[in-house]
Amino acid sequence: MFAVYAAEPNPDDPLASLTIGERPEPEAPDGWVRVTVKAASLNMHDLWTLRGVGIKPERFPMILGCDGAGVLPDGTEVVLHSVIGDPAWSGDETLDPTRTLLTEKHQGTFADTVVVPARNALPKPPGLSFAEAACLGTAWLTAYRMIFVKSGLLPGQTMLVQGASGGVSTALIVLGRAAGLRVWVTGRTEDKRALATSLGAHQVFESGARLPEKVDGVFETVGKATWSHSMRALKPGGVIVVSGSTSGPDPSADLQRLFFLQLRVIGSTMGTREELGDLIRFCDIAGIRPTIGAELPMEQAKAGIEDMLAGETAGKIVFTR
Ligand SMILES: NC(=O)c1ccc[n+]([C@@H]2O[C@H](COP(=O)([O-])OP(=O)(O)OC[C@H]3O[C@@H](n4cnc5c(N)ncnc54)[C@H](OP(=O)(O)O)[C@@H]3O)[C@@H](O)[C@H]2O)c1
Numbered sequence: 001m002f003a004v005y006a007a008e009p010n011p012d013d014p015l016a017s018l019t020i021g022e023r024p025e026p027e028a029p030d031g032w033v034r035v036t037v038k039a040a041s042l043n044m045h046d047l048w049t050l051r052g053v054g055i056k057p058e059r060f061p062m063i064l065g066c067d068g069a070g071v072l073p074d075g076t077e078v079v080l081h082s083v084i085g086d087p088a089w090s091g092d093e094t095l096d097p098t099r100t101l102l103t104e105k106h107q108g109t110f111a112d113t114v115v116v117p118a119r120n121a122l123p124k125p126p127g128l129s130f131a132e133a134a135c136l137g138t139a140w141l142t143a144y145r146m147i148f149v150k151s152g153l154l155p156g157q158t159m160l161v162q163g164a165s166g167g168v169s170t171a172l173i174v175l176g177r178a179a180g181l182r183v184w185v186t187g188r189t190e191d192k193r194a195l196a197t198s199l200g201a202h203q204v205f206e207s208g209a210r211l212p213e214k215v216d217g218v219f220e221t222v223g224k225a226t227w228s229h230s231m232r233a234l235k236p237g238g239v240i241v242v243s244g245s246t247s248g249p250d251p252s253a254d255l256q257r258l259f260f261l262q263l264r265v266i267g268s269t270m271g272t273r274e275e276l277g278d279l280i281r282f283c284d285i286a287g288i289r290p291t292i293g294a295e296l297p298m299e300q301a302k303a304g305i306e307d308m309l310a311g312e313t314a315g316k317i318v319f320t321r
Pocket residue numbers: 042043044045138139142162163164165166167168169186187188189192207221222225226243244245246247268269270308311313315
């Protein structure tokens with residue numbers, strides 16, 4: 001079948017590992033389902049996979065794509081949940097130490113067909129297109145959990161989103177606005193800040209800019225480049241929720257500020273199947289739609305990946321079949 005895959009780990013030149021070609025049709029084990037892929041979105045995670053980060057070398061070649069939307073053999077339209085763990089695990093599956101995301105152990109969604117456990121295929125509401133639905137399983141689910149499960153922020157409080165144009169950042173802006181938070185955003189260029197404003201940000205700032213007042217919560221996926229600004233932006237008792245470190249991890253924890261102002265730093269990763277169900281319903285009933293910056297046929301995946309590598313995003317990059 002057609003597939004976009006990482007042939008081998010390449011830490012220095014991830015694009016050199018990218019291959020667009022044929023891979024064997026997957027077999028669905030007992031309890032798993034075959035999904036005909038209609039759309040899948042690109043995540044920074046796919047660049048880590050091409051580099052060989054977070055995946056064992058013996059698992060290559062690996063089909064990319066850790067979220068998607070498609071159709072079951074009986075015609076049901078579905079959104080995929082990417083977190084796959086021990087079927088015997090009960091409770092929050094993101095805490096299962098054996099859990100993996102699609103593309104870490106099991107083949108991903110940039111292909112004609114993907115197989116997933118039956119519970120990982122959730123019904124897609126008819127009001128969401130396949131391209132929109134394909135954005136929900138990773139970046140949007142991560143943003144949903146950061147705000148609604150982890151931050152403890154309440155409507156009327158102020159959130160700062162570091163980074164304007166990324167998949168997780170744009171989701172944070174749209175969801176935060178819909179939840180009644182005051183949404184402040186930093187962006188590296190005027191275009192990116194304008195995008196944030198168009199998505200509902202109340203105020204936008206250059207990266208690292210002094211803010212008019214301290215905020216209740218900061219939402220971090222950037223890491224080293226923005227971390228000290230995030231720490232300085234918080235009110236006493238404020239919270240940073242962090243789910244990524246695109247610019248690198250930051251060893252400077254600023255501990256004196258952390259304990260003296262009684263700040264909280266909370267890690268967040270993906271979300272549960274139940275949270276994905278709640279996010280899908282939230283989008284459906286509130287009329288929220290993921291921000292798609294580029295929609296390309298899957299055969300043109302290289303162009304989308306090049307844009308993400310260059311930092312040229314304007315929301316999600318989606319590949320369609
Ligand atoms: N833990 C999880 O479950 C989870 C899930 C999804 C993503 N992540 C992580 O979250 C991060 C973002 O993923 P994504 O898919 O949203 O990536 P993306 O679409 O490529 O977005 C990258 C974002 O990072 C910002 N950025 C990058 N370098 C920066 C720098 N030097 N200074 C300031 N801002 C910078 C960009 O801001 P501008 O708009 O200003 O350019 C943009 O908003 C990645 O590290 C990814 O691995 C984690």
